[in-house]
Amino acid sequence: MTAAIKRVESQTSAEVVVAVRRQAGVSYREADLGFGALVALVSLALLLFVDREFATTWIPVDVALSFAAGALLCRYTMSLRRLLTPASRRRDETRRAACSAFQELGIGRTSGRNGILVLVALFEHEVAVVSDVGVDPAAISASVAALEGSVRRVVPDFDAFVAALESLGPALAPAMPRRDDDVNELPDEVL
Numbered sequence: 001m002t003a004a005i006k007r008v009e010s011q012t013s014a015e016v017v018v019a020v021r022r023q024a025g026v027s028y029r030e031a032d033l034g035f036g037a038l039v040a041l042v043s044l045a046l047l048l049f050v051d052r053e054f055a056t057t058w059i060p061v062d063v064a065l066s067f068a069a070g071a072l073l074c075r076y077t078m079s080l081r082r083l084l085t086p087a088s089r090r091r092d093e094t095r096r097a098a099c100s101a102f103q104e105l106g107i108g109r110t111s112g113r114n115g116i117l118v119l120v121a122l123f124e125h126e127v128a129v130v131s132d133v134g135v136d137p138a139a140i141s142a143s144v145a146a147l148e149g150s151v152r153r154v155v156p157d158f159d160a161f162v163a164a165l166e167s168l169g170p171a172l173a174p175a176m177p178r179r180d181d182d183v184n185e186l187p188d189e190v191l
Contacts, residue, residue, distance in 0.1 A: 009178070014114045017118070035071065039071075
């Protein structure tokens with residue numbers, strides 16, 4: 001990945017930073033609670049409508065335990081949690097985390113205002129690209145779409161991601177050519 005970043009920066013004056021986060025969103029607790037409530041409702045329906053005698057004093061305990069078991073199952077089963085979290089929420093959380101990381105990592109402090117952050121959120125299967133004011137978003141829109149497409153899959157495609165990342169170089173080169181006095185202001189390692 002570092003080599004891909006260096007190849008991009010060898011073609012353009014833009015500074016590219018790639019950051020990977022295990023999870024961009026702070027919490028997806030509503031998915032856990034919603035699944036727990038669904039499991040509790042199903043267990044209550046079974047207790048009430050199955051043709052068998054149950055002690056009525058234990059029904060609230062059984063339903064509460066079902067809720068807890070469902071919520072914990074969702075919490076530790078990432079694919080289930082991702083399925084129950086709307087795509088728009090995952091996209092918004094990734095974008096929010098990328099804007100925050102852009103500031104925290106100082107990408108907006110380059111001398112040419114030419115920083116680009118590519119944030120990959122593993123749990124969300126999302127990519128957010130935040131560019132500084134010196135970068136034309138229209139110039140990199142095809143590359144951004146390719147980056148997003150490489151990660152928004154059941155199994156993200158690393159080779160397609162690297163190829164899409166490398167396509168930033170030719171896309172930016174006409175408007176932001178690399179100068180002879182260009183200084184690498186940001187790290188090339190994946191953060």
